[in-house]
Amino acid sequence: MTDTIEAAARPRPLALADLHASLTDPVLDAMNFLNEVVARFPEALSFAPGRPAEGTFRTEDLTRYIRTYCDHLEHERGWTREQVRTQLFQYGRTNGIIHELIARTLANDEGIHVSPQAVVVTTGCQEAMLLTLRALFSRPEDTLLVSSPCYVGITGAARLLDIAVRPVPEGADGPDPDEVLAAVRATRAAGGRPKALYVVPDFANPSGTSMAVEARERLLAIAAEEDLLILEDDPYGFFVRTGSPRPTLKALDRERRVLHLGSFAKTALPGARVGYVVADQEVAGPGGRRTLLADELSKIKSMTTVNTSAVGQAVVGGLLIESGCRLREANAAAIAHYRSTMNTLLGELERHFPAERRRALGVRWNEPDGGFFLVVDVPFAADTKALERSARTFGVLWTPMSDFHLDGGGRRRLRLSCSALEPERIVEGVRRLARFIEAEAAGAEG
Template sequence: MLLQNALHASLTDPSLEVMNFLNEIAIRFPEAISFAPGRPNEQFYEAEKLTVYLDAYCRYLREERGLTEAQVKTQLFQYGRTNGHIHDLIARMLEKDEGIRAAKESIVVTVGCQEGMFISLRALFSAPTDVLLVGMPCYIGITGAAKLLGIEIVPVTEREDGLDLQELEDTLSRLKAEGKQPRALYLVADFANPSGKSLPVPARKRLLEIARGAGFLIIEDNPYGFFFREGPRKPTLKSMDEHQQVIYLGSFSKSAFPGVRVGYAVADQRVLGATGKQHLLADEFSKIKSMLTVNTPALSQAIIGGMLVMNEGGLLDANREAIRFYKENMDATLGALERHFPRSEAWARDVTWNVPEGGFFLVMKLPIEADEALLEQSAKHHQVIWTPMRYFYLGSGGETELRLSCSYLTPAEIEEGITRLARLIRSALEQQPARALSVG
């Protein structure tokens, strides 16, 4: 029998149980309307198109790349290049859709974006004094990866308009005085998970200046950038990056579909080797990937390659229908919240929520705790599921907040789900009148 204390200490961290707990709740209450998963909606998928994408990619290999039938077969069925074989198509997509000019050699095709996070952390963090800065609240994928790697995480508060840059500068000064070195800042600048918040353009420029001055890199994760609700789209940090301060992580999970498990990292930073020669950080990423997943599945890459070829090199225009759908879903959620939590009624006056500019998520603040006990009551007695926001904080924070994801539901399900949520919260408030009235 193995002893728990003989395993890695990070495995006892409660945050690593979050996904299992939410999955268990969903399994136990299958009839509940769930605002928990940040999944794309499946109405945009057609199984028949998989072979169409594969055929398009094979034609591209033959006609544009000049590969023979034997070479096409090898490309599809063998392990292939560690850094991936659709890096040229991704480079073309980034320029067309995001205005990012990246050499194809700087792109590593990953198994989803999560691998890109892990590789970035493993490559950059080498000393015990190195720390990772994150906006707080934060996506648990990056904090979980950092914990598994034994990397110290330092939070910086998110305000209504994104990362608090004054707090960031104060934190940098404090860390310097403590003899610690911030190596990177992880940030979702557009419609962040879990908060739904975005960083204004002037703040993006200032952040790049701060990063350059302090000598840390920015790990920009951009899974939701297509899905803007109010335009125009903001430029990515990477498209504004003139000094290679940004490692850009992307994924096809939202713009294509999650089951393909293809992401990418743009690591165009220069590395000075011991012999005095320079090479790309992407080359270092390749070493880690070769020991982690060997390579990203060739057939998955071929499907994405076919999608890119069929859509003239980009996916933004191909997602117009999905962009409209997620906008309408967010509008439906905000409208339902206004109707079912009316400011004219005393019980609802202390319930608030943010209004994201796009994406899948928003956050509600309650005058009571949004904990596992309330979630259990919500699923069991009101048939509606959501995510406690405290899961996305380090230590304390988010105790009275919950996250709603509106991507996976229909407008009718959203309306019914918010109706049920209002009943839950009103009932919970009525059971705790003294506490509810004391908040104001």
């Protein structure tokens, strides 16, 4: 009797089947699993995270950046101390308080010339994605095109919003404009409405690929002809290893086809959680009313995060002011660091797998000309079980590429990130990785 009473008093669990279907989607589990593995094997060397190196971070910089920003408001803008206090301590402008500094930095660094009113400051780039997707996709048939493989942040956001997604196969040089055109037409033929393409044109996550300038121009021409918007995500464009920086799609955009998504996570500090979206497209409303798309995004933001942290914005704002709104120059040391880590990673892979051994094993990798990531093809299933064996027995972590594919690809591929490790740790990490690959290849042959 007592057991029956206790059972009746116990709260009834919610049924997973009654919650949003995205909660059972493997895309939403991918990052949680990786974090779990890292926590379980803290001694393993990790090529998994795409986070920036911490070598240049100093806690005392945070207070200095805030002081710089406050001084700017007082001495350059003529604000009173009370106005400055309100700016930092209270709710602020929904679209952000450092939009003018961001616009100036984009003009200096990227040749992107837009009104500050077209910039929405967001809580990281992830919010920029969510706001943009929610605003643009209004009908069930609206379809988002994405490169395959693709960053799980955008596909996960689309899943949360019940947006149809169509993968576009990626080549050695990033998205092929002709494949994009074929996907647009195939989507229409199937009854869908291709609304936008998400793309990382420089050193993409996860593949490390980059689009040639000619391909960018061709993609913009297709977007204009096919009435397609482009969501350009550009977190890694500064970090060139070889050659010269390429113009962003937004810098080449003459018809306002591109929404430019950005973040200060890689170029400043991820802890500030400050991103942005450039949305300078005009929106025509009733009675001939015209607004900027940025203003429409602001309405959505007011119902999600309300506004982006003023303190986080002040930190980034102070950094931008100290750099003269020339963040590329301020990142010179970071650019050199990531160039060194990528060169070390490529060199160690070559040392452990010279050409003849690569052919015998069926191992190969790409050689990105910048960024944080490269991809290794291996002769075995690079799945979560293999990752656990790699961590437990060999003390090295990586990321399965299958997590980034919507079309069942990437099963024998793994992603390596070199951003968060010092060169000497990369040397040891590749030694462990080589032992793991050799052991798995031998097992696959057996």
